[in-house]
Amino acid sequence: MAKKLLIGFIAVIVSLWFLTPVVLIVFASLTPSSDFYDPHKLFPTKLTLDHLYKLFVVLDGWRATLNSLQVAGLSIGLSFLVGLPAGFALTRYVFPGKNAFRLSILLTRSFPMMIIAVPLVVLYLKIGISDTLTGVALAHTSMILPFVVLITSSILSGISVEYEEAGMIFGLSRFGAFLKITLPLALPGLAASAIFAFIMSWNEVFIASVLTLINRTLPAHILNTAMTSPDYFKFAAGTVMALPAMVFIFFTRKYLMSMWGISLK
């Protein structure tokens, strides 16, 4: 009993530690500017959606949000199109250089984006896709793809080959067996990793800022506009950035845990 209390106590402390800033940010974003700058008020006396409205409508935040969604969607689509077959090959087949391949996938993550960004701008200018969403999506794909390859390979390796082989014995082609047997079994995990990929793209700010001027994604847009605005705007921007990710993670936490091999029990 005492042990349970202690664990509960620690859990509360940890939760407070992580949640307090988030709650403060959300509150700040809803605080009217008069209250915000009043040093005698720790908590606002009334709440307003004014800042969020301004951020979205006046400062063109809605367009940036749409851009972000497009970029995320496109990069998820691209990285699964390439990454899923690659992950499948990594788990199901033996081929020369397999380990080197796996390692090189990891290595691509060791290049800081800043180093790649500038040559990328030059390249994009040459081939005419600078300041386009496609360009940003391609860059995000390069960031997400290694993750997708490794994660899908680990998800697929958790699904016995024999399910697939049984499918082939009972009348499916190899591809059919993958589609009808393996994919449904992998779907929860794949969905979780897609959402994780979404968050990676949604939160990415550096490449998006460097590669675009007008067609900015939400974080790049915020960096450009809100950060030169009053503080409550910054908090409003923070809320807008953080909430979707948190909601997604909350609803998929079970799959995310299993994806990373963490067991809740």
Add this chain to the structure above:
Amino acid sequence: MAQVILENVKKYFGQVKALDGIDLIVKDQKFVVLLGPSGCGKTTLLRCVSGLEKVTSGRIYFDGQDVTDLPPRSRNVSMVFQSYAVWPHMRVYENIAYPMKIKKYDREEIENKVEWAAKLLNIHELLDRYPAQLSGGQRQRVAVARAIVLEPAVLLMDEPLSNLDALLRVMMRSELKKLQERLGTTTIYVTHDQVEAMTMGDMIAVMSAGKIQQYGTPEEIYHKPANLFVAGFIGSPRMNFLEVEIQRGKGEVFFISESVKITCPLKLSDKLRDFPQKRVTLGMRPEHIHLSRVESGYPLRGEVYFSERLGADTIVHFKVDEEKIVAKIPGDVILEEGGSVEFFLDLSKIHVFDPKTGRSLV
């Protein structure tokens, strides 16, 4: 229902010769068991027949049709996997129905056949469950039901009973065998359990190191092992082997070692007359060494050094001079360790092998 013929089938994984020239004829409606130690290539052979594995060379025929290059789905084979591979995202009903659904049977026919298979395997009340809600034995039944629902030409089973407890295994053994006889499906069954092989198989192919060592009925395999490997692999406890020299007297042949001098039975001596080498290996099964005097029994006097009482039988390890011999005698017999005993070896049941090639000489 089909006759299966394998012609010099080889399968190499890089340097590993998993199958090294397999010739095998499985007659229509027969139950053939592939038996052998771990890693001898049983699963690989089964997978080659199913089409899941491509052969390196050789040909496979079903009823005269060359299926070597056909994918599994075009071969009309079914398989029961060792892990059962019952699809976890489908209910039992859907699992059994799925092979028919893929082949686009109409709904009524599917329902009838699933009903039929479920009845046959006694899994009626499980049809609405998911595999996760089944026990190992029930899952195994579902796997078998799924495998027979389309009445395949050839049914393949890879150690389907190895994950069951001993009691269930014995029960399923006879059930599977009865089912096969009823359906008359040509069946290839992999196991490394010799009791399973002896009780279920119409024919047994004993394998080792990618080769078939002997192919015959259970009686042939037990009574006339073709070589040292088969002799040693079949039977429990293992056959005793004794290195002896052949000595030819007037009309008689003797087997001589430091500890024994055995007069060779006439039946054997004819066959050994022209054998050029001096040395042979004698094989004698523990169950052919008796405690009481038998006709044509050769007395083995020695000292007990260990005995295992199994209840129904007693396994006695004893030494004749330096030669260690194991006997299996019926009943619960108490023999004092270190005490001297006299056993009688039934000479009509001994085997003689060429120690160089391992081949049986009789």
